[in-house]
Amino acid sequence: MVKSLPPRSEISIEETWNLESLMASPEAFDATLEEIDQETAAYAEKFQGQITDAQSALEALEAYLTIAEKLVAPGTYVSLSYSTDQTDTKAQMRAGKYSAFSAKIGSRLAFVTSELLELPEDTLKQAMSESKEFEGYLKKLLRKKPHQLHPAAEKALASYSSVFQAPYELYNTTKMVDMDFPDFEAGGKSHPLSYVSFEGDWEAETDTELRRAAFKAFSDKLRDYQHTTAKTYDMQLQTEKTTADLRGYEDIFEYLLFNQEVDRTLYDRQIDLIQTELAPHMRKYARLLQKAHGLDKMTFADLKISLDPEYDPEITVEESKQYINDALGIMGTDYLNMVERSYDERWIDFAQNKGKSTGAFCASPYGDHPYILISWTGRMNEVFVLAHELGHAGHFYHANREQNLFNARPSLYFIEAPSTMNEMLVANHLLKNSEDPKFKRWVISSIVARTYYHNFVTHLLEASYQREVYKKIDAGENVNAGVLNELKRGVLEEFWGDDVEVTEGAELTWMRQPHYYMGLYPYTYSAGLTISTQVSKRILAEGQPAVDGWIGVLNAGGTKTPVELSKMAGVDITTEQPLRDTIAYIGELIDELERLTEEIEQQN
Known part of the structure; x- marks a missing residue:
């Protein structure tokens, strides 16, 4: 028998995922944004206007990669928090705050791509030959060169990124x-x-x-x-x-x-x-x-x-483990260890509650483990x-x-x-x-x-x-x-x-x-x-x-x-x-x- 959905507050913690490895608390989220704000300001001060050859390009990319990695956790945290209960006012406001913050950071760092693509193609190819780590990134960047706009235009567009995301957010709010x-x-x-x-x-x-x-x-x-x-x-x-x-x-x-x-x-x-x-x-x-x-x-x-x-037949979450393990066993012990951890360490949100996103998805933030959302009906x-x-x-x-x-x-x-x-x-x-x-x-x-x-x-x-x-x-x-x-x-x-x-x-x-x-x-x-x-x-x-x-x-x-x-x-x-x-x-x-x-x- 189908029942009315309970609010998120009534859901057993065992049915929910644990987001603490992403962000220990909302306060930690705020502190992380402040840290990234300061770090990106210092990055722009150091590198803007200074990407002039292969060596400086690779140096800038190395530091840029570090910042990009730090942006993953807070972005994933607000997205996953919001997806489990879109009626949660605090989660809504936090998601809005991050969207505006992300646009600000994107605008601040837009110069990186612009300055890289203003370099001669031979310089970029030299950087590619000197760094296997950034070879793929620069190769994809070169593909975009014909479609790159003036640096000022790129900066302006990056500033509006949260506005460009508004239709999707409005759709989800309506739904x-x-x-x-x-x-x-x-x-x-x-x-x-x-x-x-x-x-x-x-x-x-x-x-x-x-x-x-x-x-x-x-x-x-x-x-x-x-x-x-x-x-x-x-x-x-x-x-x-x-x-x-x-x-x-x-x-x-x-x-x-x-x-x-x-x-x-x-x-x-x-x-x-x-x-x-x-x-x-x-x-x-x-x-x-x-x-x-x-x-x-x-x-x-x-x-x-x-x-x-x-x-x-109906099946419990616990019973699903055996089917999954038996079927995916062919993938090897390392893969099965990942599956086991997903159950044991609460990587999966099984709950059915009001305001939760429909369907199922997997988020895989870099530097952390994957997170799976599903509404388990049995x-x-x-x-x-x-x-x-x-x-x-x-x-x-x-x-x-x-x-x-x-x-x-x-x-x-x-x-x-x-x-x-x-x-x-x-x-x-x-x-x-x-x-x-x-x-x-x-x-x-x-x-x-x-x-x-x-x-x-x-x-x-x-x-x-x-x-x-x-x-x-x-x-x-x-x-x-x-x-x-x-x-x-x-x-x-x-x-x-x-x-x-x-x-x-x-x-x-x-x-x-x-x-x-x-x-x-x-x-x-x-x-x-x-x-x-x-x-x-x-x-x-x-x-x-x-x-x-x-x-x-x-x-x-x-x-x-x-x-x-x-x-x-x-x-x-x-x-x-x-x-x-x-x-x-x-x-x-x-x-x-x-x-x-x-x-x-x-x-x-």
Whole structure:
């Protein structure tokens, strides 16, 4: 039974993460900002106007790296504190204070990049040859040279950084603070509703009347805020378009893909191939769900239900440890030690409470350990969610240890490969340990419904919609709620065809996703899962050599491009073959679900 969410103050400390290694107290946070303020002022006094040759460039970068490392802890502390309870006034004010402080420091230090890029290219190349530590940083900096503005303009833009972040913060405030969901009626009873309970429970509720009533109530509340949310999103889009034009990019897509270090062909291929070639497989899956549940029709509100609800057992946090350890054991003792510590040292926030961010994420601050946010409902599929976030944790546990701060983070295009890899390892482990057709069907349906549906369908349809939005913005247009609703409904109807009725309210799904405030992020989920699907097959076939190769990829962090990292892992993403193979694999899984269902029905 879904219950109303308690305030954060009533949550047991064992369910929460421990942020003390980041910042011992709010007072320590204030003291840290004061220290950084003084240190950056002294840095500017020493280096501004003095970066004139390779030696002074490297000296300035060495001290700059130290400051950048010190900024990590307070920034992460305010973000994580706020994410667990966005109704907390003190956390709100602290986040606002840091945002303004960060803008001030960014403006003060903007001269570093400007002065480096004013040096002759030969001087920068000399610095690169003399310092392996900063070679990667300077190489990426040189790529940006054509898009660098006058130093005064760069300083001014840095001063406005907190303003540029405002749409995302406004979106979260609307979603997590102002939006209050009333109870809804179904089956003659009243039921509580919230963002967390809808996405964690009601979407997967097996009682059709309850599930569809929850969807309607949820959508009705979203609709009340559609115009404010659309205006907030348009502010974000116009800022991105202005920045792209100001910096001389060909279009907004080139600007947003630039830091991902991939070209437009990889982006478009990921969307186009999945839209056309995965759709028939997923429509077959939708028909299978409809038949299994005896539904009068298949609607958008029914797509998250389990194929076999009886095989969706509840699981405690403590019980999840064994599944995670057994599945990820192939990654080695060092990796498993990281997993063990994440439970024992409270790196994970499991609580469900009012004001907590929806979904799940992993933050991996340099110089500290990773932190994972999840709202644990006790459903077995959350083992996959936790494994996913531990994949991010394991990635940066390795990369942060092996690389400096400037080299640790890879392109956004690759960021979801290590996370989805862990989901594949969980699935492979579970499949390997049972021949029971009902259990096998449950595992495969979990792979399809959780791993592939979430990453290949949900996020890909977001990406397809997002591309249409950006096309309008690139053409000099604005968007409002009506335009966004129409675009979202069009993408959903194209993908699902006549097999799924796109329920009224489904068009408002664009309001639920914070990824739209993070550039071209949604498509990278399917990109990462394409890579991890192929690597997980290698691990199954080759064992330890493939694992060792994958650990090497994690260690490399951001020192290589997505294409180079993928090749290290044995996958060539410059061709469409890995994506076609992955789509074919999803089709095979759905065919196997049909076969197992027939076998089970014959036995009964």
